[in-house]
Amino acid sequence: MSDSLSHPSRAQQRRNTQARILTEARRLFAESGYDRTTIRAVAAAAQVDPGLVMHYYGNKERLFARATQGEAPSLPGGTPEQVAEQLLDHLRQSLTEEPIGSLAVLRSMLTHPEAAHEFRDTSRGYKDRISAAIPDEEANLRADVVSAALIGIVIGRHLIKLDYLADADPQEIVDILRPCVRSLMKLDTPLADHE
Structure with a gap:
């Protein structure tokens, strides 16, 4: 050698x-x-x-x-249905592979203003793409609600470790959440291949 x-x-x-x-x-x-x-x-x-x-x-x-500092997730794009599925796919990945850098920001942003500011800045483009996919005059508010729900699930699983959420299969979580995301995005008709 x-x-x-x-x-x-x-x-x-x-x-x-x-x-x-x-x-x-x-x-x-x-x-x-x-x-x-x-x-x-x-x-x-x-x-x-x-x-x-x-x-x-x-x-x-x-x-x-x-x-x-990490790789920003790719911005969702396409039809509203495609954006909804991209969001759910990203959530599934975050539930499967603990996103340690993101978790550091999420835990810190409640007590460290710079972390909260950084999180808002980096998530703004993501939220704007969600908003653009929502056919509603309240698109910005709806996009924020969708974002908050997805963030809350990641926090509940990885940081708070809620009993059932921490141990659940990521696909099962996504399947439970799908109708809610579709409803918030004004896509009220379910997708046949996900039922």
Whole structure:
């Protein structure tokens, strides 16, 4: 085995350390929220000195921003029916694979104004697409209600861990929610292939 395979370069060691710090920061922000997560706690979890966390990320606010930065979900589009199904597919995925970066923002946004502001900003485009798909003069309000329902289900499953919701099959949750989403989006006729 060559030395390059058995001993990572300094640059690779740095990237590994930064990745470990971000992983632990995401986990702690999701578990404890912004206010209760400290640089020291992140450093201890990542098994590094707190000064190293500060060196790489500057302060807790910048660490939070990096830890919660993620790929934005693709914006829904198409017919109103397609948008409704895309929303439900995205929910199914969020219920199946715990979205740790999103959970860190969701837990933190109630006590950290910047997290709430970031969440509103990043979700605005998503909500606008939902609104555009709703054939109703109250489309903006309806889009907000749909968004709040989907967010509430993710919070209930992953953060609050409501008894039945935490253990339910994601497809079953989506099937229960589908008529509600369709009704809110003024698509009152059920889709035959989902019944």
